[in-house]
Amino acid sequence: MGDHHHGPAKGLGRWLFTTNHKDIGTMYLWFSFAMFILGGFFAMVIRAELFQPGMQLVEPAFFNQMTTLHGLVMVFGAIMPSFVGLANWLIPMMIGAPDMALPRMNNWSFWILPPTFLLLASTLFMEGGAPAFGWTFYAPLSTTYAPPSVTFFIFSVHVLGLSSIMGSINIIATVMNMRAPGMTYMKMPLFVWTWLITAFLLVAVMPVLAGAVTMMLMDIHFGTSFFSAAGGGDPVLFQHVFWFFGHPEVYIIILPAFGVVSQIIPAFSRKPLFGYDSMVYATASIAFLSFIVWAHHMYTVGMPVAGELFFMYATMLIAVPTGVKVFNWVSTMWRGALSFETPMLFCLGFLVLFTIGGFTGLMLSIAPADFQYHDSYFVVAHFHYVMVAGAVFSMTAAVYFWLPKWCGKMYNETMGKTHFWISFVGFNLAFFPQHFVGLAGMPRRIPDYALQFADFNMMSSIGAFIYGASQIMFLYNVIATIVSGTPVSDEKVWDGAEGLEWTVPTPAPYHTFETPPKIDPAHAHS
Amino acid sequence: MCFEAKRLFRLALGPVLMLMSAVVMAAGAEVSQVNMRPGVTEVGKEIYDLHMIILWICTIIGVGVFGVMFYSIIYHRKSKGVVPATFHESTKVEIAWTIVPFFILIGMAVPATSTLLNIYDNDDADMDVLITGYQWKWKYEYLDENGENVTFFSNLRTPQNEIYNTESKGEHYLLEVDEPLVLPADTKVRFLVTANDVIHSWWVPDLAVKKDAIPGFINEAWTRTSQEGIYRGQCAELCGKDHGFMPIVVNVVSQGEYDEWLSGKQAEAAEIKELMAQTFTLDQLMERGKSVYDRSCLACHGANGEGGLGNAIANSAVATGDLGEHLEIGINGVPGTAMQAFGGQMNDVDMAAVITYQRNAFGNNMGDMVQPIDVYNHKKG
Known part of the structure; x- marks a missing residue:
């Protein structure tokens, strides 16, 4: 361990005042896991109510609060912070930097999150209940017709945006300024590339979200009419503004996941990534396209046909760079020497299920067909294939992949593989049947449904319970590893792993790369 | 081979089980439906055809991609002692897998555009x-x-x-x-x-x-x-x-x-219209009022006027207070709340009946009543 410099401070102060990227990364990861459990608990309430037709456990108004909070907590509390945590841990180690560029801001961008989610969760106990207008909070349901707690929701969103923007600025500053000498942009690991692009997306769209909620605030409390037709405003304006944020947002979630998969698949294929350059260009293309496709979420609002056609063609185009990525991963595996440790299993799960989610995404992009798919369970199935099997599976893979590096101990491989298979079966059981009920006409966000949807909903609930329960095994495995895992001291941990983070000792010392590493100029990229 | 087959079986087990159960469910209960319905309109059939074409294209591409992937998973395993190849990057292949999907997309966009134009053809309605x-x-x-x-x-x-x-x-x-x-x-x-x-x-x-x-x-x-x-x-x-x-x-x-x-x-x-000119007895208004209440008020105010999303009606200040104010709320609602203006969606007879009902049910015992003409006059101001 460190032959010079101090280690971490002692006690609670270490965590409260830390400016160390590894500590902050760790806090982000634990926080996001706690939110994953909370959001998962909301999902379990939803699936329990939908287990059978009829109202059994909760009232419709509370059901709507559950769907709303489930979405908000999972998107803003679980998935986004988890990838920020990963970025904190890995980006400095991957580019040979001693820490993030702005360590004090780093501390703050994390520590404003927990109180914000406490505030958001506390709306459940307020008079009128928590926000019940869906995570997309369309006006005027979220303005004129919202419960009083909406003001607290607006404040939460503002602070979350602040945290994301600070985190992104930090990542951009770090990647642009702190790369080790010789680490040119086209030598950066793909995870760093995808996060750099993601950070630009975040800086571009979080202010738009802040604008949307500020307009809501004005409509609710200060008598403006941005989203009220009665005062000359337009409810559809809200949707345009929201989705101008919302569509890049889904790529903000998935691009770092692409980065993770692009690190792990080559490692367990023991073969370099097939097309590094084209992966970078594909990521940038997806990011660009994400700004000009937002209204494909709004095909049924009554846009002029020319607008519909533009958004349909632009959306279909996204299939091209996304296809490039999938083909690249598959070609990387081709004629490699594959092995199937837990991180690789989760990446393969990602590859298959994300591709299915991509296919349904292509189907949804077809405007005329979307008149039948829109706001049905088909959409719910689609975005859970990309959000859960895409983002969450890759995040899980990342934890298994880098955990031994972080704590110097190996997780239980059998339990990891079991976790994968139970997750895989549970996930598909939960979400595959939702394609069927959606196509058969079941709208989303309903607390009760017609009898012809009963069988598939019951399957879906059982699958969701299985998937939910499998996360307890994940938690146990991670804790058991940290507490009593088999020690590993090999710097590389995995024989196929490439990159600077695998050149530091295992476990990674508190301070790494205080002197920049030498980058072999002949080496193409890590 | 036996070993590989077993591995393949294990890998494929999840999705296969899932599909099998879906098929069993679909066959077992006739009402369970797994696909979009073509419906009964020309547009519906066009959309259904479009949906099926794209579903098949995606399925074929999926079989190709997953086929290559599973081939690698089975044959290119470290445990079989294979030595990994080192190739990467091939401009030809990369151009091909960018251009070919582009043309497939154009193939999808053509029928999609024509169906969309059909959906938007709102002219010449009967x-x-x-x-x-x-x-x-x-x-x-x-x-x-x-x-x-x-x-x-x-x-x-x-x-x-x-x-x-x-x-x-x-x-x-x-x-x-x-x-x-x-x-x-x-x-x-x-x-x-x-x-x-x-x-x-x-x-x-x-x-x-x-x-x-x-x-x-x-x-x-x-x-x-x-x-x-x-x-x-x-x-x-x-x-x-x-x-x-x-x-x-x-x-x-x-x-x-x-x-x-x-x-x-x-x-x-x-x-x-004729009824609106009539005068009703309390019993007539109460009978009509109950059915109107159950249809229009119950969801928010509860079966026994106990409240819910809306305020309680039983023993409430409104229902046991000034009649004019009660009528005002019924007709024009309470702006900024979920209490809608019912004046436009309920005829004057029903409005008179339901206000009377609310004032004389659930333990409220005002004894007064509203006639359709009163509603009419209130609306006129």
Whole structure:
């Protein structure tokens, strides 16, 4: 361990005042896991109510609060912070930097999150209940017709945006300024590339979200009419503004996941990534396209046909760079020497299920067909294939992949593989049947449904319970590893792993790369 | 080979089990449906064909991609002692897998564009129906050139007892209404879609019509079918507490039956007009008021006026206070709250009856009553 410099401070102060990227990364990861459990608990309430037709456990108004909070907590509390945590841990180690560029801001961008989610969760106990207008909070349901707690929701969103923007600025500053000498942009690991692009997306769209909620605030409390037709405003304006944020947002979630998969698949294929350059260009293309496709979420609002056609063609185009990525991963595996440790299993799960989610995404992009798919369970199935099997599976893979590096101990491989298979079966059981009920006409966000949807909903609930329960095994495995895992001291941990983070000792010392590493100029990229 | 087969089996087990159970479910219960319905309109069939074409293209690409992947998984394993190749990057291959999908997309975009233009062809309709979404019901208004519009509300008919599991559920649980939209067959019907409060969305899968109902704006959609029958749908945009409880039922009948139905509705409207000039006894108002209450007030104010999303009516300051104020709230609602203005959606007879009912039921015992003329006068100011 460190032959010079101090280690971490002692006690609670270490965590409260830390400016160390590894500590902050760790806090982000634990926080996001706690939110994953909370959001998962909301999902379990939803699936329990939908287990059978009829109202059994909760009232419709509370059901709507559950769907709303489930979405908000999972998107803003679980998935986004988890990838920020990963970025904190890995980006400095991957580019040979001693820490993030702005360590004090780093501390703050994390520590404003927990109180914000406490505030958001506390709306459940307020008079009128928590926000019940869906995570997309369309006006005027979220303005004129919202419960009083909406003001607290607006404040939460503002602070979350602040945290994301600070985190992104930090990542951009770090990647642009702190790369080790010789680490040119086209030598950066793909995870760093995808996060750099993601950070630009975040800086571009979080202010738009802040604008949307500020307009809501004005409509609710200060008598403006941005989203009220009665005062000359337009409810559809809200949707345009929201989705101008919302569509890049889904790529903000998935691009770092692409980065993770692009690190792990080559490692367990023991073969370099097939097309590094084209992966970078594909990521940038997806990011660009994400700004000009937002209204494909709004095909049924009554846009002029020319607008519909533009958004349909632009959306279909996204299939091209996304296809490039999938083909690249598959070609990387081709004629490699594959092995199937837990991180690789989760990446393969990602590859298959994300591709299915991509296919349904292509189907949804077809405007005329979307008149039948829109706001049905088909959409719910689609975005859970990309959000859960895409983002969450890759995040899980990342934890298994880098955990031994972080704590110097190996997780239980059998339990990891079991976790994968139970997750895989549970996930598909939960979400595959939702394609069927959606196509058969079941709208989303309903607390009760017609009898012809009963069988598939019951399957879906059982699958969701299985998937939910499998996360307890994940938690146990991670804790058991940290507490009593088999020690590993090999710097590389995995024989196929490439990159600077695998050149530091295992476990990674508190301070790494205080002197920049030498980058072999002949080496193409890590 | 045996070893590989076992591995393959294990890898494929998850999805196969899932598909098998889906098929079993679908075969076992005839009502379980796994695919989009072509529906009963030309547009619906076009959309269905489009959906199937793209589904097949995706399936074929998927089989190709996953085929290559599974081949690698089976044959390119470290445990078989293979030495990994080192190749990467091939401009030719990369250009190919960028260009080929692009052409496939163009192939999809052509039929999609033509179907979309068809969906947007709202011209030359034979009749117009104005659809207005309310929390949580639909209003249908048949626009008539002579101004003799036929208007009615369509509410969920499923009893609360079925929803709360104290009675067994009927065949059309949650998809049944007190008064369906009646349309003639073989007629191009244009829908003008709007909303009174929040955004709703009018969706009937068999007609392949889904259009958002947006307060302050009017959207257009259309349908035409030659197949008589009853088609059911639901509100598709989250619109608050009872979003799941505002179904749509469309009854397509022959032109003759439609004309008969329409003149029946017109006669009914004339009758209401006549009733509006009458004076009722307390008992008559109470009887009518109860049915109006159950239909329009119960969802928020509770079966016994105990309140819920809305305030309690039993023993409330409004229902036991000044009659004029009570009437004002019923007619014009309370702005900024979920209490809507019912003056526009309830005829004066029903309004008089339900206000009277609220003042004399649930333990309220005001003894006063409202006549239709009072409602009329209040509206006039």
